[in-house]
Amino acid sequence: MTSAGTLVFTDVDETLIRPKSLFDFLEFFFTGRYGDAGARHARATRQHLARLQRAGAGREEANRAYYGAWRGQPAGEVAEWGRRWFDERRAGGAFYLPRTRAALRRHREEGAVLVLVSGAFDAVLDPIAADIGAAHVRGTRPHLRDGLYTGAVIGPPVIGEGKRAAVRAVLRGYPHVAADDCYAYGDHLSDLPMLTEVGRPVVVGGSRELSAALPAADVLPY
Template sequence: MSTHRAGRGAATLSRPGEPAYLVFSDVDETLIHCKSLLEFLDHYFAERHGPDGRGHATAVRARLASATAAGAGREEANALYYRAWRGELLGEVRQAGRRWYAARRSAGGLFVEATYAALRRHRDEGAELALVSGSFAAVLDPLAEECGAAHVLCTRPAVADGVLTGEVAGEPVIGEGKRRAVRALLARHPHIDPADCHAYGDHVSDLPMLLEVGHPTVVGDSPELLARLPNARRTAPM
């Protein structure tokens, strides 16, 4: 667990205009039920490029499955995923992200209700929310707007002249990348004690993030994550 000192009752000590504490939430299978990167991959390429696009998305999924079966970690799979976007216009991708989200939201069953309800409670207490994900802003921005998240800490595809290069700018926000993203945001709020903060995750790759706060919550039943955080709160992905 984090070595930060015990909580000080941040909600009563927050400064005017500053959040009472921070809440960090993973997205896929923690806040929403689906794997947003894969669903958006299918949506975008079919919508933008028709049958050829559907074929491209299917081939990318197959490469990802093969890499994972061969033992590739999430960071490696994440880099492989973003290579599939080489040559796409950033503006088109952003607009398609909003269309995907609107359609997916309208279909129902998107949110893990226990997590969504918890985030609403935190906001009511004066907390500030941050989504922390290996996904990218085209997918996450509309979700953040609906949830009232003030920060989107995510992987950033590299862009040149408005076109995605297929590379990632900086490191992916996975594993240790999540820890560093959380620490960077905490550093911008030096009056907030990390021991007063909360985090939600469903996979062992979320562990570095969960260890940075005083109140980690495991969403679901990951045996590895529960073994590493035996005293964490737990919610079911209903």
Template sequence: MSRPPLLVFSDVDETLIAGKSMFDFLAYYLRATRGTPGARHAADVRQELSRRTSAGAPREAMNRLYYRTWAGEPAARVEELARAWYAERSGAPGFYLAATRRALELHRAAGDTVILVSGSFPAVLAPIAAEVGATRLLCSVPEVHDGVLTGRLVGDPCIGEAKRAAVRAMLQSRPALDPAQCFAYGDHVSDLPMLAEVGNPVIVGGSARLRARLPRARVLHPQAVEDVLALLRPTREQSGEEFHRAGV
């Protein structure tokens, strides 16, 4: 007997695609609009945010700081260049992590609903979502006023606990679905809150910190396409009540 359709949540950067979309697109955009000085500024922004994160700054705060870089940029131009960025980058080998992409293809073939969950933003994520058949984006949303990005966000950055809240709200909107049967894919310890909301968490790349925090998760090597079918076979026998007792 076939199983009912499920919700499948996937992080994007270094889970579904190999790179960091926010920084890669910032460099692309600033080079396209400001030339070499723009590219240098993008590199400086990335280096400074990386330095602060390494020093212990909250990722949520760094996400907000990143979006300040976009203050004053025309939203239509950002969307136009985001499409151009995707067309160029996605044509290169290795843009997508093969195993995760294949897993999402198989989920869709089974009738599951694929949802991308990311600290990145809609202009960058929309073409990725269209390519993999994701029907919903749960992400950071830049504020736009009179067609111009303000540098602020609408609501919270979609990082850490905000991912948990967004995923939990989606699960609660489908009361007929059992969260213990749903899937989530992530690569970083900041994805833990999201992964802990479902019965089938998958760690892409095998982060030691994430595995230590969520030992029940399965691990998927980014290029191990041959492992995907086994990964998707039902392995959980516990009831929803047992799953919630075992949650993080």
């Protein structure tokens, strides 16, 4: 049972929600906003990221490269499209992974503070946070100039070690909460730094690598 004031950290893509939000939203925005030209841009971005990964780029490098696709887009408009994306996907059903969603609901009902930790950005994460009642969002921060995305990011992406740093930053704001009493949910080996920062890690899905690295962790099947 969750104690009052406990922090519960969760990854988002394929841990809390089914789609890979960054790719899904990329296509949703650019195709919806710019039609065929936008669809080509989204497709070219995905191909570029796939080439980077085939060449050995890590998730952090790919995450940085992803935000280059948003160069010149107005942040306010993107945020509005993010709310539209969420509303459509949520209404379509099968958006949340039901076991994770139910677990987070129980945590919150028992007094926990929910924290989203993801390589995604606020346009995607804020509507999800509002819907599930997450108090904090720690995502990759695209750089803005005059309200437009520049294609760069501020600080490290919230992937791998960036997730560890995000957990520690939130915990510093809750000095009365012991990390050993906190939970974290993740599905991929890149979530390991986040999961090892708390006393109650939960492996979502069937990652053998992650389960092997955390043999004492609870497992939440899909």
